[in-house]
Amino acid sequence: MTPPAEATDSRVAIVTGASRGIGRSIATRLASDGHHVVLVARSAGPLEELAAEIKAAGGAACAVPCDLSDGDAVTAMVEGVASDHGRLDVLVNNAGITRDGLMLRMSDEDFDEVLNVNLRSIFIACRAAARPMMRGRFGRMINISSVTGLIGNPGQANYAAAKAGIIGMTKTIAKEFASKGVTANVVAPGFIETEMTEALGSAVLEEAAKRIPLKRLGQGDDIAHAVSYLASEGAGYVTGQVLTVDGGMVC
Ligand code: NAP
Numbered sequence: 494m495t496p497p498a499e500a501t502d503s504r505v506a507i508v509t510g511a512s513r514g515i516g517r518s519i520a521t522r523l524a525s526d527g528h529h530v531v532l533v534a535r536s537a538g539p540l541e542e543l544a545a546e547i548k549a550a551g552g553a554a555c556a557v558p559c560d561l562s563d564g565d566a567v568t569a570m571v572e573g574v575a576s577d578h579g580r581l582d583v584l585v586n587n588a589g590i591t592r593d594g595l596m597l598r599m600s601d602e603d604f605d606e607v608l609n610v611n612l613r614s615i616f617i618a619c620r621a622a623a624r625p626m627m628r629g630r631f632g633r634m635i636n637i638s639s640v641t642g643l644i645g646n647p648g649q650a651n652y653a654a655a656k657a658g659i660i661g662m663t664k665t666i667a668k669e670f671a672s673k674g675v676t677a678n679v680v681a682p683g684f685i686e687t688e689m690t691e692a693l694g695s696a697v698l699e700e701a702a703k704r705i706p707l708k709r710l711g712q713g714d715d716i717a718h719a720v721s722y723l724a725s726e727g728a729g730y731v732t733g734q735v736l737t738v739d740g741g742m743v744c
Contacts, residue, residue, distance in 0.1 A: 503529040503553055504631075505578045506724065507571065509561060509618070510588030512539035514687030515637065518713025519585055519720045524552035526721055528583060531574050532556045561588050561614035562606070571621035581625040583724045586615040587637040589655075591689060593648045604651040611655035612662070619666055623675065632675030633724045636663050637716070638735070640683045640743050656681075660735055667733030676732035678723045683739025685711040706741030 506523045510516035512534035524530045524547040532540040532554055540556035547554040559570040575581040589611045592603035619634050626632025641649050642656025659679060666677040684690055684701045690710070693701075702710050719738045722728055737743055 503527055504582035505529050505531065505574065505580050506583035506585065507531045507533060507574055507581065508585045508587060509533045511543060512536050514689060515682065515685055515713045515716045516587040517543060518717040519587060520554070521547065522714070522717035522721050523583065523724060524554055525550070526724070529553040529578065533559050533570065534588060535560050562610050564613065564617045567614050567617045568621045571618050575625035580629050581622055582629065582631055583633045583635070584618060584622045585635045585637070585720055586618055588614070589637065591649070591652050593652070595648055596650045599650060607651035608655050611652065612658045615659060616662060619677070623670060626675045627670070627673040630674040632670065633728070634663070634666060634675065634677040635720050635723050636677070636679050638679045638681045640681050640737060640739050643681060643737070643743055664733045671732055676729065678732060679735040680716060680719050680723070681735050681737045681739070682716050683711055683742045685713060685716060687713065705739070709740060711738065711740060
């Protein structure tokens with residue numbers, strides 16, 4: 494059960510992986526754009542803290558803990574939000590994990606887990622979101638992929654498969670729901686400074702920054718700006734697109 498709605502006149506936006514990193518930046522940005530933001534991740538504490546921060550800044554948000562590796566829980570979460578708020582306008586599928594390893598040593602479990610959290614959960618969330626969005630004749634599905642899904646990366650066969658899968662699936666969703674006022678787009682980040690990339694170590698990140706044409710790593714806000722645009726009224730004629738936000742790495 495999600496908490497009772499607080500701002501049903503506002504557009505309602507679900508952001509997964511909102512407890513930290515890129516998702517936190519996206520949620521903060523969508524709240525300042527005027528959305529009631531539903532914050533989703535497994536850890537309740539950071540979600541509650543972010544909801545309090547957004548409310549203190551005059552925005553509207555609530556925390557809805559959910560483990561996206563559980564498909565039934567994903568469906569229940571999305572349907573619960575739509576029913577509690579009487580609407581669902583924006584779905585940002587941002588949560589993701591890595592289980593890196595060179596292919597010859599990658600276990601079936603590590604492949605399946607990454608596909609389950611990074612791709613299957615997005616299919617389930619988009620499927621559940623489609624009906625309430627069609628009812629409202631407005632919808633913005635925004636799925637966070639990666640440049641790895643476009644160009645591959647050694648040690649990330651599982652992650653690259655999921656991130657490339659997001660692109661094909663989103664283009665299909667775009668075609669299936671375009672006539673209903675529902676758009677679906679992908680944002681593909683490059684190297685963004687978060688806990689996920691921190692694990693690579695500072696030497697790797699410094700090297701990466703040198704190879705990026707804009708000569709810096711990205712920040713969560715760089716991705717949040719792109720999502721904010723795709724979620725906006727003004728992006729209504731943009732669907733099935735991949736917006737790469739990577740400082741020029743893939744161009
Ligand atoms: P992060 O700092 O590791 O954050 C991941 C988020 O996903 C957390 O909020 C985490 O919260 C949530 N999450 C993980 N597993 C979950 C599950 N089973 N159920 C619900 N929530 C779950 O990652 P990030 O760097 O911000 O990345 C965000 C997205 O951008 C990911 O899809 C990632 O693949 C993509 N991306 C990142 C980069 C980059 O350079 N950072 C580049 C390209 C693409 P809990 O742990 O509390 O569940």
